[in-house]
Amino acid sequence: MTVYKREFFEDLLQKKYNNKSLKLNVRKDKMIFDEIKDEYTLVVFRPSFSVYFKRNLPFSKILVPCQRFEKSPWCCCILKKSCLNFTGTPELEVLGKRDSPFDYEKLKIKASKDYEIMKNMEECKNYEHRKRRNENAAFQAGRSDLTTQVIKTPEKLLNRLNKTFKFDHDPCPIKPDYDCMKSKWKGKMNYVNPPFKHSGAFALRAFEQSMKYSSKTVLIVPVSGMLTRWFQELVNSGGLHAIVFLRDGISFDGYKRKVPFCLNLLLIGPKKTGNAKIYFWDIIGEDMKRQIPTTHDDYPLPLKDIGW
Numbered sequence: 140m141t142v143y144k145r146e147f148f149e150d151l152l153q154k155k156y157n158n159k160s161l162k163l164n165v166r167k168d169k170m171i172f173d174e175i176k177d178e179y180t181l182v183v184f185r186p187s188f189s190v191y192f193k194r195n196l197p198f199s200k201i202l203v204p205c206q207r208f209e210k211s212p213w214c215c216c217i218l219k220k221s222c223l224n225f226t227g228t229p230e231l232e233v234l235g236k237r238d239s240p241f242d243y244e245k246l247k248i249k250a251s252k253d254y255e256i257m258k259n260m261e262e263c264k265n266y267e268h269r270k271r272r273n274e275n276a277a278f279q280a281g282r283s284d285l286t287t288q289v290i291k292t293p294e295k296l297l298n299r300l301n302k303t304f305k306f307d308h309d310p311c312p313i314k315p316d317y318d319c320m321k322s323k324w325k326g327k328m329n330y331v332n333p334p335f336k337h338s339g340a341f342a343l344r345a346f347e348q349s350m351k352y353s354s355k356t357v358l359i360v361p362v363s364g365m366l367t368r369w370f371q372e373l374v375n376s377g378g379l380h381a382i383v384f385l386r387d388g389i390s391f392d393g394y395k396r397k398v399p400f401c402l403n404l405l406l407i408g409p410k411k412t413g414n415a416k417i418y419f420w421d422i423i424g425e426d427m428k429r430q431i432p433t434t435h436d437d438y439p440l441p442l443k444d445i446g447w
């Protein structure tokens with residue numbers, strides 16, 4: 140932890156809240172309650188650590204910095220002293236503003252280009268080539284190997300999601316015969332497990348479609364997306380209604396191990412005012428290694444509170 144990082148976050152916070160009593164309290168990924176002496180405490184963490192929150196760390200907000208500090212994978216959450224008794228729903232905000240324009244069209248074009256390759260690609264049934272390499276490493280978000288981008292949602296997970304959301308359309312199925320970057324999304328409640336390499340294009344397309352057709356979309360993506368520019372655009376545009384951290388480790392078909400990163404659901408709908416809400420969900424009940432026991436206590440998801 141360098142001084143610069145502390146100053147980086149504190150500066151952004153001072154600008155936003157104009158509050159001099161903010162104090163940074165960081166112990167890498169560990170948070171220690173009894174050190175909270177000031178009115179506010181800022182905790183800096185990696186997005187993947189979010190799954191631990193709430194149960195052992197009550198907090199009121201996650202603040203996503205609008206730019207990274209030297210490309211470091213950090214965002215932060217803010218704790219008020221009173222927050223130790225905080226039982227409400229935490230919210231998500233973007234910290235700071237970027238001046239440079241954002242090129243959504245460029246993302247769309249890239250996604251369409253890869254669609255042309257993926258539409259003819261069999262779902263990857265032969266996993267031998269992955270076994271030869273480190274199978275987990277081969278399944279990293281954003282990897283250019285497109286065979287890792289056409290993997291089905293595990294049935295158990297999809298069933299659970301479906302029970303809650305009652306999806307009526309999947310704009311990017313296995314072997315699609317249309318490019319959903321160009322065609323209408325037919326559903327009122329869409330489910331999208333996008334090629335993670337193009338999460339941003341799909342998230343913003345979901346927002347675009349929801350504005351046109353008053354539809355809603357649940358997008359499943361890696362939590363690392365929280366630090367990207369497209370995510371900030373989505374949050375700032377009011378299209379993100381809620382973010383749901385999945386506490387379970389998810390294993391995709393054909394892989395022996397669970398994915399080496401955490402996934403979250405982005406609940407995207409027409410522009411709304413107010414911040415996106417944050418939820419946690421033990422959706423399958425299969426715990427990740429190293430993690431506290433799951434109890435299903437957040438299941439089912441309180442959709443009414445989100446207005447869904």
Ligand SMILES: C[S@@+](CC[C@H](N)C(=O)[O-])C[C@H]1O[C@@H](n2cnc3c(N)ncnc32)[C@H](O)[C@@H]1O
Pocket residue numbers: 250251253254257258288289290291292309310311312313314315317318319320331332333334335
């Ligand atoms: C990760 S897989 C998910 C498959 C399926 N939706 C599921 O959840 O089981 C992503 C799928 O999106 C498809 N896809 C990629 N780009 C697309 C596009 N522009 N339009 C429609 N489908 C697309 C790919 O062919 C791939 O099968």
